[in-house]
Amino acid sequence: MTIYEADWICPVAAPSIRRGAIAVDGGRLRDVGPAESIQHIGGARRVRFPGCAIIPGFVNAHAHLELTVLRGFLENRSFMDWILGLVQAKYQFLQYDAMRTSAEFGALEMLRAGVTAVGEVMDLGMSWDAMREFGLQGVAYQEVFGPADSVASESLAGLRTKVDRLRRDETETLRIGASPHAPFTVSKTLYEATRDFARSNRLPMTAHIAESRDELLLVRDGAGPFAEGQRNRGIEVTPRHCTPVTYLDALDLLGPDMLLIHVIEIDDQDLDRLQNSGVFVVHCPKSNAKLGHRTARVSEMQERGVTVALGTDSMASNNSVDMFEEMRAAVFHQRMLTGRIQALDAARAFRMATIDGAKCLGLEDHIGSLTPGKRADFVVIDLSGVSTQPVYDPIETMVYSAARGDVKATFLAGREVDLDDSELLKQAAAIRERLLGAV
Ligand SMILES: [Zn+2]
The missing domain is CATH 2.30.40.10 (Urease, subunit C, domain 1)
Structure with a gap:
């Protein structure tokens, strides 16, 4: 004792x-x-x-540890160009070894910043290993992509293989989930297949949604840069004549097993949908601001009883893990957005960064507050x-x-974290040289 x-x-x-x-x-x-x-x-x-x-310990409910070494690499780009640059860097320049280093670097940074649990969205699965190695708790959601209906079954098969392997090492407070990435990378068929797979395997889900105007244009009107990009790749674009959140609701993807990321471009009916479905939301105020997006209607969601957590998103769009800054930005943005001092206060922001994050990850019985019986994080x-x-x-x-x-x-779990960063700093510097040499 x-x-x-x-x-x-x-x-x-x-x-x-x-x-x-x-x-x-x-x-x-x-x-x-x-x-x-x-x-x-x-x-x-x-x-x-x-x-x-x-x-x-802080709960950072939305992050991408694998992208940590892209901090500062993709500045001042439009959202579409930022995504394209990210995809190119991931698959052409980084690949598995550098992504592993990147995820470890990110895990170390989280712990140094007082984050003990994350809602991690990973692509190559390197984050899972890094979280286990460094002791970070939370949910690692395996991403799935496939904008064309024709590749849905192949994408789902990949998801199934990865999840089956990763789940063997799950614990009470370190879980696997599934993440259909975003409307511009996931077809209707793949959304439905991922939903059925997740529900039949009791996997929690998270999804980027309603983050940008360009995404709204794609979903509602079948127009804008994302639509053009898809048509240029020979992918059929179907306008849904509704907002992205309404689209997900129509696909039966809103529920207590879903954590929605961003949720900015919504209408008043979407607020009702969020309230009635029991879905969770994670708000990333600094990343949203830095990418030139708007801010989410967090206080209205909270007034309706929706649980909203805080996340940093990746270091490619933030570029720092600092939950104090996120709490501050959340309060300031809500007060600016509404013109009301009562919109969000410090006590609420602090809950968003701790217990509300734990609720959004389904881990509130174990972490998120200093309560006898919980893990000593x-x-x-x-x-x-x-x-x-x-x-x-x-x-x-x-x-x-x-x-x-x-x-x-x-x-x-009651042990002070003591990490040596020297080797990871050296490796990150080598990755920087590789990236600079590649562009
Ligand atoms: Zn993200």
């Missing part, structure tokens, strides 16, 4: 505790409360973190510096003033 004391304990599921402590044993939280009340017989070790807050945030003092409310301070550099320690 070890007892960790700090100036603040922020359990999320309960009010923050001044001069609190958590007791950890066997990788699980045993007790959470005021420091003087956490007294255990039998000489438990006591570790003190003066000037710090202890919080649950927690983070120590140093609030003693000049950029965070004085502290009146630790959550307000963390959301509005803190940064990933204030993460003092990350614990996974």
